[in-house]
Amino acid sequence: MDTLRALFLPCFLVSTASSQETIDTLFGAAAGDRFGAAVAIVGDVDSDGRADFAAGAPGSDAAGTDAGRVTVYSGVDRKELFSVDGPAPGSRFGESVDGVGDIDLDGVDDLIAGAPGASRALVFSGVDGAILYDLAPATGGLFGTSVAGVGHADTDAWPDFAVGATVGNGVWVFSGRTGGLHWNAPGTARDLGGLGDVDQDGFDDLIAGDYTFDAYGGRAVVYSGLTGSVIRAHYGDPGWQDHLGKGATGVGDVDGDGVGDYGYGVPCNCFASHYVEVISGATGALIYWLSEYTIGWDVAGAGDLDLDGTPDILASVPGSVFAFSGADGSDLFAYGSAGMIDGGADVDGDGFPDILAGAEWDSTNGNAAGRVSLYTLGCPYPAPQNYCTALANTTGLPAAMGWQNSTSIQANNFRLLATDCPPHQNGVFFYGLTPTQVPFGEGNLCITGTMQRLSVVNTGSAGVPSYSLDFTDPPASSGQIHAGDTWYFSFWFRDPAGGPSGFNLADGLQASFCP
Missing domain, CATH: 2.130.10.130 (Integrin alpha, N-terminal)
Known part of the structure; x- marks a missing residue:
């Protein structure tokens, strides 16, 4: 549990769109x-x-x-x-x-x-x-x-x-x-x-x-x-x-x-x-x-x-x-x-x-x-989809993953976000190649296997953290995103009043990337 908790100190996310x-x-x-x-x-x-x-x-x-x-x-x-x-x-x-x-x-x-x-x-x-x-x-x-x-x-x-x-x-x-x-x-x-x-x-x-x-x-x-x-x-x-x-x-x-x-x-x-x-x-x-x-x-x-x-x-x-x-x-x-x-x-x-x-x-x-x-047509793959069930945090709502811009590797403007997070708390977007749903902290962990963490972000007064991915600078070589890949993204965040563990997670986001 402590090893998993340590993983969620930075985090990263991805999405794709079908645009005409x-x-x-x-x-x-x-x-x-x-x-x-x-x-x-x-x-x-x-x-x-x-x-x-x-x-x-x-x-x-x-x-x-x-x-x-x-x-x-x-x-x-x-x-x-x-x-x-x-x-x-x-x-x-x-x-x-x-x-x-x-x-x-x-x-x-x-x-x-x-x-x-x-x-x-x-x-x-x-x-x-x-x-x-x-x-x-x-x-x-x-x-x-x-x-x-x-x-x-x-x-x-x-x-x-x-x-x-x-x-x-x-x-x-x-x-x-x-x-x-x-x-x-x-x-x-x-x-x-x-x-x-x-x-x-x-x-x-x-x-x-x-x-x-x-x-x-x-x-x-x-x-x-x-x-x-x-x-x-x-x-x-x-x-x-x-x-x-x-x-x-x-x-x-x-x-x-x-x-x-x-x-x-x-x-x-x-x-x-x-x-x-x-x-x-x-x-x-x-x-x-x-x-x-x-x-x-x-x-x-x-x-x-x-x-x-x-x-x-x-x-x-x-x-x-x-x-x-x-x-x-x-x-x-x-x-x-x-x-x-x-x-x-x-x-x-x-x-x-x-x-x-x-x-x-x-x-x-x-x-x-x-x-x-x-x-x-632009990026022709299906738009990123949410999966896995998040549990309510101290806002009374479960945090949900989202995305903006394009899943095009060439465009390199993919932005992750999460909504309905507790305000003014630190958290990390993270991603991996294998989806799951298992209890973790006060919520559910939606990714298993090797995970890539992005830098720490704050949820701000609105409780909506975001992070812009840079496909040319992954957190590790094993986290390089290529055209044709499908990755799974989520967000770990602190929630001190939410329960004994003091943290919770958003649901998952499945995203496939195009050239």
Whole structure:
């Protein structure tokens, strides 16, 4: 007992939070620009170690009425790196945009964007926006309605890409090495997405969605990247006007079978629910539905937002972005006011994947000038939780552990506190790796095994002591807190009038830490 009592002469505490934060917001330059009609995280084009992003403004008049513009921004500070204007008035360049990998093999990823008003698509350098390929086939109405980087659809070292049209041959896959056509296929491709190698033939595949197919029943078709043959197709019900296929794209391997999976929206199942179907890339079987009101206008892979080892999924409605657990489809969080989305990369350098969201209808800078926002989930672990039962002290109440700020190791601002302690008494926060509940003094001890003590603090006149942890300076090497760790915290305090032992304890606080 005396050994344990000696332990509680200094003490330490920890906590974590699940926070959703806006990193930055950019606005369209003028009314009608529709800035954010398409958005894409495009890799590190300025070679500063951070992912960068692009946004389309198909209504921009900078190069003529509705010529359109695509602007590429630094992920670090959101400064404009360069912009590319549409090829002609009315071309609506920027209705679609995506990263395509390093087409010109200069060590920097490149981009593709569609100009469906001119039935063209431009592939341009990620370094300076120089045009690498200007694609304008003789057939394929509204060519450029959708675009996608598709990985490697042939045997060479260059990444390849796809362009969608809405009339005639709707799916076009091109060589990254030459810009020449690999293949095209009939049908409409209002949405395109790369999938990885779902048929396990050694070449990457793609999905095309057409939510207007069959009187708005909609469909989503998975194609072989190598040959253009149909691997499988999914169809909506025209009677319900499902609009199946909106936002069709790959979402990563959510079922853990080593093959990338995919999702598509069913946003207008108007007399029933609205949902996203998440499908096994290996078998075509339904893995689960994601459901929210009118959800499924766009779908994107999110990367591993909650750090559980499984990639997560984004889906939007006109006005909100939802993040779902890839492991089981459960809700993670929601953000307001966005339509087109992308994710999967750490733009702001905090160690977590971020979310890029466009709202082309935003009127902050004029009617439909548009807006693009960057969001982060921040520390994704569950918030610290209290455990173990504390007993009443001379205040008449049990002391309770609390926390403030963040459980991020990088932020290094985690603060412990305890409430309802006797005023003007000394005490110590302490922590360890093993929870328990055993009688001790006039209360219960909530931690067992090796314990780390922090410096003595006073409860003050309010009876609320606090202590700010410094993750760079633990009380001992065995008390170093790392990202991914779970520790247990409590507070020992003097309470001379509380009973024979003269001390009591707060309850316990369980906290998990993130990078």
